[in-house]
Amino acid sequence: MSFTSPWLLWALFAASIPLIIHLVNRWRHRSVHWAAMEFLLRAARETRGTKKLLHYLILALRVLAVAALVTAFARPLLSSFFGWGSSGLNEVLLVLDRSASMDARPDKTNSLRDAVPPLVESTFAQLGSCRLSLLDSTTGSVTQIPAPEALADLTVSKTTDGGADIPALLQKAIPYLEESGSGKTEIWIASDMQSTSWKPDSPLWSSVRQRLAALSIPPSIRIMALRDRPETNRGIRVRQAQVNNGKLVLDLEVLRQGFNPNQPESVPVHLSVDNAAASATLQLAGESTTIRKEIPLPQGKESGFGFVSLPHDDFTRDDTSFFTFAPRPLANILICGPAGEVGKTLSLMSAPPGESHAGGPTFPDGNTAR
Structure with missing residues (x-):
């Protein structure tokens, strides 16, 4: 049997508290012989054994109740303990979100380094003998993992500054499942559940559902939701940068998390084009705001580079977005x-x-x- 939070098992020592209270109460009382009570004690002597047994039974139930409560908080994984050995799985395909937001945790830890490997390792331990494969959002290719313990040390399990496309990743997983012939498979999706990564409006979802259901052995899907993100965060990205009639046209998208979507706000933004700095104020509303910004360019200027940035907050990796622009290639x-x-x-x-x-x-x- 394995546990999701094994460190909580140290609290099993609390199960001895009812026993300690019982012993302390016995030490506290002294026997005083009183002639008037001898008759009553003699009459109750016949039922003393039954009462003592009932007393010890209640004490044992109290100890078991405390132990069961502590074990429940430790979140035991019982499938391999009561599942007669193996889960019957042949392969686990871990679909890993490596977007920058996976690094946004209020305790300054990294989800892919400090949260995902222990979670995968503890869950994988109860499955018996099966293969572990990794499909990450950056390379889009499947990598065989020798053991769950190696996940934290792999380059393909580190966060990047890019985003993720979960439906596109699942679509790439289908040809692999068709060709591998692994048999019974589970797909584990480790993600912080950002809507920009899951793309709920993507037309790929219907195709993914149909193709997964059409497999000879349709896989089951397990979501490893890592929602431990900063309470509030703003992020900006350049969706497109192009030159039009002597102006640089930037299509910006600003995401807000943890703010009241019904309360608009003004946020300063810093712009830099070929090291020439400028500033502006963006009017934000809702969880996502798309803004088009036009910047005049010097005559004859058709290519260059730059960045846009928001004021830094608790998570700085999505506060700046870089871009380049050039004429459309022929x-x-x-x-x-x-x-x-x-x-x-x-x-x-x-x-x-x-x-x-x-x-x-x-x-x-x-x-x-x-």
Whole structure:
């Protein structure tokens, strides 16, 4: 049997408190012989054994009640203890959210270093013999983990400055489950449950549900929700940076956590473009605010870099967002195919109507390059 919080088992010493109270009460009383009570004591002597047994039974129940309460707080994992050995699982696929918000904890600890490995290790210990694999939000590839204890030391289990896309990750997990043929599988999703990572409005969710259900052995899913985040936090990111008519157009998104969504506020923001600093004030409302900011550029300026930042709070990793901007690159596409309808179709696929077409030479065999 394993426990989620084994350190609480030290409190089992509290189970001895009813016994100590019983012994103290026995030491406190002194026997005084009183002639008038001898008759009554003689009459009650026949039932003394039954009363003593009942007394000890009540004492034992008190001790067991305290021990059961402490064990419940330690959160035992009983499936391998009462589950006749193995859980029957062949593989556990850990889908890991490595977004920057996984580092936002009020006690200054790191979820991926201090919370996820012990949770995975304690839960994995009760499953018996099965394989552990990792699918992280940064690489998007599956890595085999030799043992849960190694999770904390792996590079692919560290937080990054990027975000996560949980439905896209689950979609990548499906081909792996189809090809691996692992049999009975569980998918564990370790995340801090940020809506920007889970994307509840994503059209991928319906496809993911259907494809998981269509597997020969549909996997069960376990959510490891790590909600221990700072009470309040603001974060900013640049969704898009582009040049339009001599102006830099920034599409900004500001997320607020722990604030009253019905109470607007003004927040200063610092902007820097090619080391030229500027400041502005953003009007925020709700949990998420999208703002378009236009910044005039010097004549002829078409590319560069910069950042936007909010005042620092308890979690600083999402207070600054960097960006670059440049003219949209011109895609050169070469199509080699037979002349006629097929070549025309390929040409339309490479550059739909409205886009510029450039003719190309015709090869001796009749093929055309575009």
